[in-house]
Amino acid sequence: MDGEKIIRWQRKRSGKAEEIHHILKDELGGGHVPSKRFGANAAWWTIAVLALNLHNLMKRRLLPEEYGKSRPKSLRFLLYTMVGKIVTHGRRTVLKIWTGDRGGTLFASVMKRLELLQSMPD
Structure with missing residues (x-):
């Protein structure tokens, strides 16, 4: 892709990744690791990501549109x-x-x- 198309594509995204990262870290507890062990922290992060995915699924399938x-x-x-x-x-x-x-x-x-x-x- 040429540079102009890449910049337009990037601007369309408008910070969605940062918003998701903020939700994972601050609202779902992904920013605080519970242990000094890598495996336990990886499991903690995986649970936070799973909670976010279930939250998004619930918003799309079960909740009214206003939510x-x-x-x-x-x-x-x-x-x-x-x-x-x-x-x-x-x-x-x-x-x-x-x-x-x-x-x-x-x-x-x-x-x-x-x-x-x-x-x-x-």
């Missing part, structure tokens, strides 16, 4: 901390979903989409 540009930190707050309460009673553990707030409603819609996705033929 398409959401970051892991905001979804972590909405889905994982604001969904409901885990209750243990009579040797049973149950997740009680709050329907009055945004997190519980969002979680319920995600579960419905997941059920529809499971029932689709390959």
